[in-house]
Amino acid sequence: MTLAVTHCPNCKGRVKLRTKDSRPHEAYGFPTVKRRRTCHKCNFRITTIEIPISIGNEVFEEDE
Ligand SMILES: [Zn+2]
Numbered sequence: 001m002t003l004a005v006t007h008c009p010n011c012k013g014r015v016k017l018r019t020k021d022s023r024p025h026e027a028y029g030f031p032t033v034k035r036r037r038t039c040h041k042c043n044f045r046i047t048t049i050e051i052p053i054s055i056g057n058e059v060f061e062e063d064e
Pocket of ligand 1: 008009010011015039040041042043044
């Protein structure tokens, strides 16, 4: 399971986003990681909030 955006949607997922900044954050009552990602090709920027996998698996159920 992954909530992270790792490829640039602007470049149709071909270019990997670079993580510029990563810092601890808190959302929904548990610790998360806030990451700023940029695309080196088109300069697309996105901020993602990532939930640690161990916690995410307890909170969310995957449909499969
Ligand atoms: Zn791009």
